[in-house]
Amino acid sequence: MAVLAFHNTDTRRQIGFNNYHPDRLKKILNNLIDRGYTFSPPEEYLKNRRDVKRLCLTFDDG
Known part of the structure; x- marks a missing residue:
């Protein structure tokens, strides 16, 4: 299962969303x-953030 995270995590593959319009994100x-x-x-934290430009998708290969 993929986990959306704000922070880089070691060997996991990542897809970054930089400078996306907040509505698009x-x-x-x-x-x-x-x-x-x-x-x-958690999702609730993301909903309450005004600036989500630093969002990064992190995928566990396991």
Whole structure:
């Protein structure tokens, strides 16, 4: 299962979303939530952030 995280984590593959418009990021996040992805920090934290430009997708290969 993929985990969305704000921080880099060792050997995990990552996809960064830099300088995306916040509304675009919200659509991406909502799409991933619908697909069953989990969040770190929790989804509620992401919803309450005004600046989510530093968002980074982290995928566990395991």
